[in-house]
Amino acid sequence: MAVAELRPGGKTRTSFWNNPKIRALFAQTVVLLLVVAGVAYLVNNTIANRERLGVASGFDFLWQTAGFDISQTLIDYDRTYTYGRAFLVGLINTFYVAVVGIVLATFFGLVMGVARLSSNWLVAKVAAAYVEIMRNIPLLLQLIVWYFVVLGGLPAPRDSIAIGEGAYLNIRGLFLPKPVFGEGTAIFLASVLLAILAVWLLARWARRRFEATGQPFPVFWTSLALLVLLPLLGYVLAGMPITLEYPKLGKFRISGGLVMLPEFMAMVAGLSIYTGAFIAEIVRAGILAIHKGQWEAAYALGLSRTQTLRLIVIPQALRVIIPPQTSQYLNLTKNSSLGVAIAYPDFFNVAGTINNQTGQAVEVIAITMAVYLSLSLGISAFMNWYNARMALVER
Amino acid sequence: MATEGRAGATASEIGPPVTERITVLAWLKHNLFSSWFNSLLTILVGYLLYIVLVPLFRWAVLDATISGTSKEACDFGGACWTLIKVRFGQYIYGLYPEEQRWRVDLAFAIAVVAMVPLFLERFRHRLTYAVGLVVIYPVIGYALFYGGWLGLPVVETPRWGGLFLTLVIAGVGITASFPLGILLALGRRSSMPVIKSLSVAFIELVRGVPLVTVLFMASVMLPLFLPAGVNFDKLMRALVGVALFSAAYMAEVVRGGLQAIPKGQYEAAMALGLGYWQTTGLIILPQALRLVIPGIVNTFIGLFKDTSLVTIIGLFDLLGMAKLIVTDPQWLGLAAESYIFAAFGFWIFCFAMSRYSQYVERRLSTGNRR
Numbered sequence: 001m002a003v004a005e006l007r008p009g010g011k012t013r014t015s016f017w018n019n020p021k022i023r024a025l026f027a028q029t030v031v032l033l034l035v036v037a038g039v040a041y042l043v044n045n046t047i048a049n050r051e052r053l054g055v056a057s058g059f060d061f062l063w064q065t066a067g068f069d070i071s072q073t074l075i076d077y078d079r080t081y082t083y084g085r086a087f088l089v090g091l092i093n094t095f096y097v098a099v100v101g102i103v104l105a106t107f108f109g110l111v112m113g114v115a116r117l118s119s120n121w122l123v124a125k126v127a128a129a130y131v132e133i134m135r136n137i138p139l140l141l142q143l144i145v146w147y148f149v150v151l152g153g154l155p156a157p158r159d160s161i162a163i164g165e166g167a168y169l170n171i172r173g174l175f176l177p178k179p180v181f182g183e184g185t186a187i188f189l190a191s192v193l194l195a196i197l198a199v200w201l202l203a204r205w206a207r208r209r210f211e212a213t214g215q216p217f218p219v220f221w222t223s224l225a226l227l228v229l230l231p232l233l234g235y236v237l238a239g240m241p242i243t244l245e246y247p248k249l250g251k252f253r254i255s256g257g258l259v260m261l262p263e264f265m266a267m268v269a270g271l272s273i274y275t276g277a278f279i280a281e282i283v284r285a286g287i288l289a290i291h292k293g294q295w296e297a298a299y300a301l302g303l304s305r306t307q308t309l310r311l312i313v314i315p316q317a318l319r320v321i322i323p324p325q326t327s328q329y330l331n332l333t334k335n336s337s338l339g340v341a342i343a344y345p346d347f348f349n350v351a352g353t354i355n356n357q358t359g360q361a362v363e364v365i366a367i368t369m370a371v372y373l374s375l376s377l378g379i380s381a382f383m384n385w386y387n388a389r390m391a392l393v394e395r
Numbered sequence: 396m397a398t399e400g401r402a403g404a405t406a407s408e409i410g411p412p413v414t415e416r417i418t419v420l421a422w423l424k425h426n427l428f429s430s431w432f433n434s435l436l437t438i439l440v441g442y443l444l445y446i447v448l449v450p451l452f453r454w455a456v457l458d459a460t461i462s463g464t465s466k467e468a469c470d471f472g473g474a475c476w477t478l479i480k481v482r483f484g485q486y487i488y489g490l491y492p493e494e495q496r497w498r499v500d501l502a503f504a505i506a507v508v509a510m511v512p513l514f515l516e517r518f519r520h521r522l523t524y525a526v527g528l529v530v531i532y533p534v535i536g537y538a539l540f541y542g543g544w545l546g547l548p549v550v551e552t553p554r555w556g557g558l559f560l561t562l563v564i565a566g567v568g569i570t571a572s573f574p575l576g577i578l579l580a581l582g583r584r585s586s587m588p589v590i591k592s593l594s595v596a597f598i599e600l601v602r603g604v605p606l607v608t609v610l611f612m613a614s615v616m617l618p619l620f621l622p623a624g625v626n627f628d629k630l631m632r633a634l635v636g637v638a639l640f641s642a643a644y645m646a647e648v649v650r651g652g653l654q655a656i657p658k659g660q661y662e663a664a665m666a667l668g669l670g671y672w673q674t675t676g677l678i679i680l681p682q683a684l685r686l687v688i689p690g691i692v693n694t695f696i697g698l699f700k701d702t703s704l705v706t707i708i709g710l711f712d713l714l715g716m717a718k719l720i721v722t723d724p725q726w727l728g729l730a731a732e733s734y735i736f737a738a739f740g741f742w743i744f745c746f747a748m749s750r751y752s753q754y755v756e757r758r759l760s761t762g763n764r765r
Contacts, residue, residue: 028589048622049618133742137738140703140706141714141734145731338607362616365612372603376602
């Protein structure tokens, strides 16, 4: 801390080794030398060890054939593809589970955070119990319980639990009807896009009009109608292009349809319920941070409790909520690497397999760290942007 | 604290103050059936609780078995707590030899007794005492756990396990990450560019990656980094990984405290002629750390939960033991019991710590109130 200001130069003659500037320079040089020497030592050892073990260096292995299967692939992949492609598959799986997890965790967190503040005693206690139990048990343990105990206890394919028409749940996963996109899907998609655009324009127009004239417009219901009716119209006009392919129940396996692996379900359940408990606390703290006067003023204006929450409290609370929320999203994304414990083929899991096969630990670890670092930076950049937007709303 | 504040708000929403003594019915009406929506919610949630909790209670208590010494004693209507009873020692000590377990007990008893003065408000030299404890205790602990002197047989670290190992990893992680974290936080606030950028780089790098990768790196890469022939104990590698990881998080918590100290404190200390380390040690840190005690305890809770990740690199902490015991052919099919017991073990410690943090927060906030 600005040691230099300690002795205003001049009268007291400081000796050479007591001069703060020289001391700082000296300290930094020593630290730098130590770090450089340490790194050089480690690098040197690593090179020697790799030569001894006969490990090739460099990233050429990325273009070699992987030769192992991945249980969940959202892009084309089989064992004849390259290691690079395998990394990509893992990365997409990480994204997939993180995005679904973040959406669900936000939902749980919002519901439970608001519920914990409910005037209903029972609801508040249930939410409190959820938070206190879930956030005090390690996530890894929760994932293992979801995977091995809850989902591992599901019946074999032949005794599948049928959920409605054409959906089955068994130990191999959740089997859902798969949409098959026929001719004319483009028209349908266009109508969906049109509906979204219309809703966006409508919301903008309604807000402008509200700010100009003070007349409210039932945006929610009109939007809902637009979102349902326009795509429906497009769907019928296009000649009902999308058909469903139902999973067929066989004796030992289920064929066809869309499969959701138990690993994936366990990951989503564990991540979202665990992170949801933390988000609930953040939401609660955010709502409590709003001064009581805001509630009272809103009531005095004749707003209902729901309106107060939606129009007065939540917009203000969001500003308190977003920064810690960001770190929860980051945590969730990083925690998705625990998939390795329950065989979910996320990025870290795939990287581990590749490391075992190629032995190129340094490269694999470097790629892994780089990927997670960029994921973290990406999410925080996005949330910072969102935060800045929310903060601007004020005035 | 927060909940109480909210309770006040609810009372004001309900309306006229309750002057009569509250009857059960009135309480029910106010808290559960104040409006049609609330009544609906109460009934719905009550029904959900009923269909979840009643079977759970039957399974865990009414139909459960705890007698006997083997799986055959369980009639399989409910939980088989016999497993926990029979294997209790392994959940606590791992594979530590049974006749040597007293050493672990003794070491933890010493720890508990030695920590008592830290919680005594009257005791003046708590800081000096704590530093002394941190230096001396690991030696005592290691000597007792590992053995090899005074005729104590050596117990290799792969045999350490269960709750004991969890506490060892958490304890070492906490004691190592605290000073490291403080140094990193000071480094990050330093005016020396080299030290500042090194600290920032370390903190951000470690915080940007998951702990699993750090542990993985510690277990796979460390042998590569060291000269041929030098080999580290697996536990040691995990400890290094955990300590470095939590140091980065600790650094950010401490930095929050450092930033909250007004500049006047630094200037006053300089005016008194204190040097950097004196200013930091005597003026800044005591105030900064006090401010962030809740954050520090939260980091400890996170660290405690994160110790379970050593299971992935093949150590048998409480979770690892629970997992190992489940695979025993004599006790197949009792995964739920084993994991629930482990979860309960983790929960007790984390919940206690979070309560302590809330208590400290309350006490600090009353102290700072003007």
